[in-house]
Amino acid sequence: IKGHRTLDEEVLDEIEATLLQADVGPETTSKIISRIRERGRREKMEGLKAVKKVVKEEILAIMDSAPTADMSHSMSIPRPYVIMVVGVNGTGKTTTAGKLARKFGKEGKKVLLAAADTFRAAATEQLEIWAKRTGADIVRHKSGSDPAAVAFDALSAALSRRTDILIIDTAGRLHTRTNLMEQLKKIKRVLGGLLEGAPHEALLVLDATTGQNAIPQVDYFNQAVGISGIVLSKLDGTAKGGVVIAIRDRLSIPLRMIGIGEGPDDLRDFDPSEFVEALFG
Amino acid sequence: LLSEGLEQVFRKLGKRGKLSESDVRNCLRDIRRVLLEADVNYKVTREFIERVGEKAIGAKVLKSLTPAQQVIKIVYDELTYLMGGSAVGINFSPAPPTVIMLVGLQGGGKTTVAAKLARYFRSKGKSPMLVAVDTRRPAAVEQLRVLGLALDVPVHSPDANTDPIDICTDAVTAARRSGLDLLILDTAGRLHVDQEMMEELVKIRERVRPHEILLVADGMTGQDAVNIAGEFHERLGFDGVILTKLDGDARGGAALSIRTVTGKPIKFVGVGEKVDALEVFHPERMASRILG
Ligand SMILES: Nc1nc2c(ncn2[C@@H]2O[C@H](COP(=O)(O)OP(=O)(O)OP(=O)(O)O)[C@@H](O)[C@H]2O)c(=O)[nH]1
Numbered sequence: 270i271k272g273h274r275t276l277d278e279e280v281l282d283e284i285e286a287t288l289l290q291a292d293v294g295p296e297t298t299s300k301i302i303s304r305i306r307e308r309g310r311r312e313k314m315e316g317l318k319a320v321k322k323v324v325k326e327e328i329l330a331i332m333d334s335a336p337t338a339d340m341s342h343s344m345s346i347p348r349p350y351v352i353m354v355v356g357v358n359g360t361g362k363t364t365t366a367g368k369l370a371r372k373f374g375k376e377g378k379k380v381l382l383a384a385a386d387t388f389r390a391a392a393t394e395q396l397e398i399w400a401k402r403t404g405a406d407i408v409r410h411k412s413g414s415d416p417a418a419v420a421f422d423a424l425s426a427a428l429s430r431r432t433d434i435l436i437i438d439t440a441g442r443l444h445t446r447t448n449l450m451e452q453l454k455k456i457k458r459v460l461g462g463l464l465e466g467a468p469h470e471a472l473l474v475l476d477a478t479t480g481q482n483a484i485p486q487v488d489y490f491n492q493a494v495g496i497s498g499i500v501l502s503k504l505d506g507t508a509k510g511g512v513v514i515a516i517r518d519r520l521s522i523p524l525r526m527i528g529i530g531e532g533p534d535d536l537r538d539f540d541p542s543e544f545v546e547a548l549f550g
Numbered sequence: 551l552l553s554e555g556l557e558q559v560f561r562k563l564g565k566r567g568k569l570s571e572s573d574v575r576n577c578l579r580d581i582r583r584v585l586l587e588a589d590v591n592y593k594v595t596r597e598f599i600e601r602v603g604e605k606a607i608g609a610k611v612l613k614s615l616t617p618a619q620q621v622i623k624i625v626y627d628e629l630t631y632l633m634g635g636s637a638v639g640i641n642f643s644p645a646p647p648t649v650i651m652l653v654g655l656q657g658g659g660k661t662t663v664a665a666k667l668a669r670y671f672r673s674k675g676k677s678p679m680l681v682a683v684d685t686r687r688p689a690a691v692e693q694l695r696v697l698g699l700a701l702d703v704p705v706h707s708p709d710a711n712t713d714p715i716d717i718c719t720d721a722v723t724a725a726r727r728s729g730l731d732l733l734i735l736d737t738a739g740r741l742h743v744d745q746e747m748m749e750e751l752v753k754i755r756e757r758v759r760p761h762e763i764l765l766v767a768d769g770m771t772g773q774d775a776v777n778i779a780g781e782f783h784e785r786l787g788f789d790g791v792i793l794t795k796l797d798g799d800a801r802g803g804a805a806l807s808i809r810t811v812t813g814k815p816i817k818f819v820g821v822g823e824k825v826d827a828l829e830v831f832h833p834e835r836m837a838s839r840i841l842g
């Protein structure tokens with residue numbers, strides 16, 4: 270018995286190392302390890318392979334715990350379907366907005382992009398190139414104008430042009446900047462004022478290389494505008510993005526899609542089992 | 551932590567005004583968790599805890615501090631020591647122009663840092679020129695041009711020739727012609743595991759011979775910091791690091807990870823989106839930040 274227990278501790282150490290190095294974070298990792306220990310008391314679990322299988326099940330249970338709404342829609346969805354793209358600086362929002370325009374464009378939908386980042390140098394020009402690339406229309410104002418005004422104009426245009434999908438690209442902002450979070454709330458209010466229920470989606474783009482700071486990011490953005498889904502970008506690198514397990518466990522916000530490159534087609538629906546396999550890959 | 555032999559010695563010393571092993575062990579268990587929460591890499595944390603453990607066990611008990619406070623002080627001092635202790639200036643060439651090359655992953659803040667460095671060194675009496683080497687990202691050249699215009703700093707951008715190496719060599723010629731003494735090369739963001747793109751950087755380095763290569767890394771990077779920095783260090787080599795977006799609440803453990811794995815110093819930190827938001831790196835401030 271004593272020998273068996275020592276082996277399990279070694280196996281658990283190895284699992285712990287894998288999870289921690291995947292950015293799962295100490296709190297969620299110890300929660301998972303405790304669950305494994307608990308299950309180890311009730312069921313037979315010999316060797317690394319068997320324990321890994323149980324760990325994968327436990328993680329999948331966390332990842333699958335909230336329903337993943339399908340973004341490829343049925344006919345009953347509102348029109349325009351308004352998607353707001355938010356997140357901290359440099360995570361891939363503008364690129365993701367472009368990828369979404371490509372995705373919906375391919376589905377035959379009429380897409381309008383709104384350049385609501387009126388602050389950063391050449392942000393509008395960047396989105397304009399994506400509009401050209403994907404065949405989407407674009408609404409933009411001059412630099413320094415009110416992002417809420419851009420959002421308002423874009424939604425008005427979408428309503429009059431019978432656009433199917435309106436994608437609003439917002440400026441990167443650290444979640445700790447209260448005034449910028451207020452600006453985001455204003456954009457949301459303005460949209461809802463013009464079309465009840467808008468925005469129908471607020472997608473938070475999270476960089477897969479981000480560590481534990483992803484948790485307060487999601488928390489603050491969620492409190493500000495309500496996040497309907499997370500897009501985990503830059504998963505084509507070596508980062509595992511394990512922090513999404515902690516996010517799902519604490520905030521139960523669904524992980525919708527993953528970004529796996531810089532091109533227009535580099536966007537995939539999130540596949541929990543693929544994700545869990547890659548954690549241990 | 552200790553071998554059986556040392557443990558014996560230890561038990562004998564026990565209560566003689568030295569930090570007991572159990573004092574240290576308990577404290578280090580908490581410190582380990584603090585470091586992992588702060589995004590310090592797992593292996594770097596383990597190594598660091600062992601180091602501190604050796605320093606702390608048997609350290610003379612200071613009257614004014616509790617054992618836990620004392621261990622924390624040793625941790626803080628060790629963190630500060632590990633991340634500091636290097637000249638963090640930029641090596642200026644005696645034969646101008648000095649060439650600084652900025653590299654790093656997508657979205658880390660290179661283009662913004664390029665503008666910040668231009669402004670910073672101009673305030674120190676240099677005549678900088680910004681070079682837009684990113685021909686891939688949509689409107690990247692435009693982004694640098696807008697920043698340069700706002701600063702009234704010349705920006706060399708690609709003409710018909712979009713070869714990154716040619717853009718750089720043309721820029722060196724242009725800088726010499728205009729008597730400018732500092733060139734800042736803003737390269738495209740790339741993955742450390744993209745062989746072709748990493749090779750491009752190596753080719754630029756070989757042809758252009760920058761005096762300073764700086765890795766621009768996002769301050770909120772987690773465990774992957776060791777892979778990113780390690781790969782850039784091995785494939786390309788760099789002289790220093792600029793850690794960005796530290797105006798947020800990210801703890802910045804990547805700072806220790808990068809320093810430990812590459813031995814290279816952090817020279818500057820980005821603390822905001824505006825061009826004046828650049829600070830010289832202070833190891834003791836980073837140590838407090840990491841410890842939360
Ligand atoms: N490798 C990789 N790069 C990506 C991915 N998504 C975006 N990028 C790159 O990340 C960088 C930043 O992307 P942006 O779309 O400008 O990010 P952003 O969030 O809009 O940035 P700000 O508006 O400045 O906050 C660009 O170089 C993109 O090409 C991805 O999934 N994989």
Ligand SMILES: Nc1nc2c(ncn2[C@@H]2O[C@H](COP(=O)(O)OP(=O)(O)OP(=O)(O)O)[C@@H](O)[C@H]2O)c(=O)[nH]1
Pocket residue numbers: 358359389441443654655656657658659660661662663684687690737738739740766794795796797819820821822823827
């Ligand atoms: N809050 C904050 N934002 C920053 C800082 N440095 C850069 N940013 C922002 O981060 C985002 C990305 O910056 P860029 O300069 O475009 O990054 P990059 O590394 O050139 O990106 P690529 O060229 O696509 O690889 C922009 O929104 C910048 O304004 C910083 O220190 N603090």
Ligand SMILES: [Mg+2]
Pocket residue numbers: 362363364386392439440441
């Ligand atoms: Mg953007």
Ligand SMILES: [Mg+2]
Pocket residue numbers: 660661662684690736737738739
């Ligand atoms: Mg750039």
